[in-house]
Amino acid sequence: MSAxxxxxxxxxxFNPAEPVHVSVLPEECFDALMAGxxxxxxxxxxxxxxxxxxxxxxxxxxxxxxxQLLCVDQDPExxxxxTERLKPYADRVRLRRSRHSELCRVIRKERIxxxxxxxxxxxxxxLHLDRATRGFSFAEDGPLDMRMDxxxxxxxxxxxxxxxxxxxxxxxxxxxxxxxxxxxAKAIVEARRRAPFMRTSGLAELIAxxxxxxxxxxxxxxxxxxxxRRAVNEEGDELGMALETAxxxxxxxxxxxxxxxxxxxxxxxxxFFQNGRKEDRWxxxxxxxxxxxxxxxxxxRRARSARLRVARRTRHRGGVQ
Ligand SMILES: C[S@@+](CC[C@H](N)C(=O)[O-])C[C@H]1O[C@@H](n2cnc3c(N)ncnc32)[C@H](O)[C@@H]1O
Numbered sequence: 001m002s003a004x005x006x007x008x009x010x011x012x013x014f015n016p017a018e019p020v021h022v023s024v025l026p027e028e029c030f031d032a033l034m035a036g037x038x039x040x041x042x043x044x045x046x047x048x049x050x051x052x053x054x055x056x057x058x059x060x061x062x063x064x065x066x067x068q069l070l071c072v073d074q075d076p077e078x079x080x081x082x083t084e085r086l087k088p089y090a091d092r093v094r095l096r097r098s099r100h101s102e103l104c105r106v107i108r109k110e111r112i113x114x115x116x117x118x119x120x121x122x123x124x125x126x127l128h129l130d131r132a133t134r135g136f137s138f139a140e141d142g143p144l145d146m147r148m149d150x151x152x153x154x155x156x157x158x159x160x161x162x163x164x165x166x167x168x169x170x171x172x173x174x175x176x177x178x179x180x181x182x183x184x185a186k187a188i189v190e191a192r193r194r195a196p197f198m199r200t201s202g203l204a205e206l207i208a209x210x211x212x213x214x215x216x217x218x219x220x221x222x223x224x225x226x227x228x229r230r231a232v233n234e235e236g237d238e239l240g241m242a243l244e245t246a247x248x249x250x251x252x253x254x255x256x257x258x259x260x261x262x263x264x265x266x267x268x269x270x271x272f273f274q275n276g277r278k279e280d281r282w283x284x285x286x287x288x289x290x291x292x293x294x295x296x297x298x299x300x301r302r303a304r305s306a307r308l309r310v311a312r313r314t315r316h317r318g319g320v321q
Contacts, residue, residue: 020081021125022299023055024259024306028290030059032257032310033117035285039063044116044251045070047107049100049242052125054082061089070112072098074149074233078127099149100242101234107249114251120242121259124148124229126302136229138204138221144197146225146232156228160203161196165189175236176227177263180211184224200225226262239265243272247281250313256282257310266307273311285310 023029034042043066048057051071061069071086071093073079079095086093098106100120107115128136128148135145135156144157163171165185172181187210188197197203207221230236246256260266266289276282290310292303 020127021053021055022302023053023059024121024300024303025290025292025296025308026056026059028308029056029119029121029257029259030063032285032290032308033060033119033255034064035117035253035255035312040065042067042116044068044114045112046117046119047072047103047115047246047249048119049103049246050119050121051082051095052078052121053127054085056119056121057082057086057093058089061086061092067116068092069094070107070110071095072103072106074099075127076150078125081127100238100245103242104245104248107245112249115246115249115254116251117255117257118246118250119257119259120239120246122235122239122265123261132200135200136225138200138219138225141199141201144200144203146229148233152232154232156232157196157198159228159231160188161192171231172224172227174227175230175264176223176225178223178227184210230262235265236268239268243269247276247313252313252315254313255310256313257308259306259308261302261305261307266309269309273309276311280314282311283314285312 033046042064045068046060047070048060049072051057051073054071057069057071060067069089069092071082072095073082074097076097079097083095086095094110096106096110124136128134132140132142135142144155144160146156159168159171168188169181169185172178172184178184184207187206188203191197191206203224204219204221207224208219211220243256243258250256258269260269270289273282273284277284289307292300292306296303
């Protein structure tokens, strides 16, 4: 049974004719990773650190017949879909389940060595948001889960039901930019005394009641859900490890391209590159991040908040370890 068939059996809303995820900034990422090199003759190993449904990977493999690609993702379901999609290139691809914090070990274990290019297209993919059973959505009811890697021990319900009020408030403020963080944390702690939160709808409704309304452009639970997702998947720590790993393994002139969807994440990437540039480790391709065109944002809403930053490795701190 193919990954697509398996998915359609589990989820009645799944339509195999629709793409699982539409890749963001595909041409811009591709051009960035080529950095002026000729796709037909570029060689070496590339890493897609956020393979998802395999869209960016497929483009690279289609257009660059001489490269090899390590595709990693922490989500086994995403990897199944990507494996199916990338079958025509099986002799040049290795798909491995891994978190960014484990990527260094995977590269070493696979004996890949220096890299020509690395891509991180951060955050969740449509596969997560569109499937209520994964628990990322406030629009549709599902278990309060939000784990991209289902083997993680802690899910969103654990945080909502067990964290102190002040820790919850800090999380919503710092990871979700939620200015009503204290009010929401207080309401959560009061409500969970009656019954623990188990479903996304229960939490989303409480937040809508607490903040009043829901008629605005964004749902009142948007920021809380973002903060919880970031905490469950330890996205801040993971990003730090992703950037360090790319810096360590990229070859001279190798390119790192990072797409972020959250201002805090984009700030981290920007600072990482700026600090590296001061120490002559990175050469920045442009000061400003690349955003999606009007045409792309019209056809793919998710592209609206995408920011692509690109830099080129300038020299190494030591030999391959
Ligand atoms: C935005 S999607 C990537 C979509 C992909 N570029 C495409 O074109 O289909 C992000 C993917 O990265 C994965 N991911 C996010 N954080 C990760 C981490 N720390 N380690 C490994 N994979 C991660 C998610 O599971 C998700 O599948």
